[in-house]
Each structure stands twice: as structure tokens, then as C-alpha cells.
Amino acid sequence: MTETVVPEPTQEQAALFAKVRRMMLIAGLTTTLAVAAVLIAIGYRLFRSEGSAVATDVTATLPKGARIVATGTAGDRLVVTLDVGGMTEIRTFDARTLRPTGQLKFVSEP
Numbered sequence: 001m002t003e004t005v006v007p008e009p010t011q012e013q014a015a016l017f018a019k020v021r022r023m024m025l026i027a028g029l030t031t032t033l034a035v036a037a038v039l040i041a042i043g044y045r046l047f048r049s050e051g052s053a054v055a056t057d058v059t060a061t062l063p064k065g066a067r068i069v070a071t072g073t074a075g076d077r078l079v080v081t082l083d084v085g086g087m088t089e090i091r092t093f094d095a096r097t098l099r100p101t102g103q104l105k106f107v108s109e110p
Helices: 011-048
Strands: 066-074 077-084 087-094 100-106
Touching: 066 087
Parallel strands: none
Antiparallel strands: 066 077, 077 087, 087 100
16 A cells, blocks of 8 residues: 655745634634624523513502693603692602602792
């Protein structure tokens, strides 16, 4: 049996092979990093999501004679502006649970 003898690469060829290997290593590491980033983003979204919001019916009682002037949202809060007998009042509610989170009253100085 005769064995095929592979000639030794020249110095230029060896430098070219080393450069190609280095470029392939960089490309492989970049691809691995990109795939890991995508998997981390998908995992974060899956485990961070709180699911769909459950529909709830809430009845909020207003003071006698009060009327709603304006409503709005601010981030994850529902903001309701009331006029209570000439006095302005702002009430905030959590948008997901509709629980009251704060109340701000404005009065005129005497």
C-alpha cells in the first residue's frame, strides 16, 4: 500500500491557515453569543410575563355630590380627577387590580 504524502505547507500557507482558523473561531463565538442572547431574551419574557389580566368588576364609591372631571392613565396607574363640592381631588388606582393606590386633595387657602 502506498501512502499519500502531504507536503508541508509553506510559511505563507501556514499564516493563511492560522488567519482562517482565527476568523472561524471569532465567527463561532459571535454566533454562540447571539444565540445565547436570543435564548435569554425569550426566557426572560416567558418567566417575567404575568399572564393575561383577569377581568374584575369593581364598584368605587364617590362622596355625595362628587362628579368625575377627567380620567387618564399614568404608567400602570389609572388616574381619576373628581370635583367634590368645589374641591378638586385626584384618586389613583392600580390598573391591573383596580385597588386604590393614592388620593390627593386640593383645597383653597382661607
